[in-house]
Amino acid sequence: PSSGCWDWTASTNTDGYGQFGMGANRMVKAHIVSHAIYNSHDPVTEDKPLVLHSCDRPICVQPTHLRAGTVADNYRDGIERGRMAVGERHPDAKLSNTDAAWIRQSTLSGVALAEMFGVCPSTISKIRLGKIWRHVP
Secondary structure, eight states: OOSSOOBOOSOBOTTSOBEEEOSTTOEEEHHHHHHHHHOTTSOOOSSSOEEEESSOOTTBOOGGGEEEEOHHHHHHHHHHTTOSOOGGGSTTOOSOHHHHHHHHHOOSOHHHHHHHHTSOHHHHHHHHHTSSSTTOO
């Protein structure tokens, strides 16, 4: 079909990506081969070394769901689509979303806030500069 996912029906790896053998002891991911065959206008390059899914389904090999991208693109996709634990959802988070929002609007010094919340002053600075906790207004 020209739309919808094309689910790989053969072997998959432990992460759920379709795979098949190519030569002696070499497994290749099916979505990467699909992208190379059908999307020659968007090649994998040194600048864009990954093949990313727009559907977020590792088993999909639909060429229109695939694009070349960077590690940063993949990370951004994961955050935007809720596939990554960020902010208070992260298991190591010491702050809540409410804390981060309060820190952003506070007029207290970074050192005072760091002591108050039990974090490093650099964490406070990064929150205020929007380098971390970007998802919090």
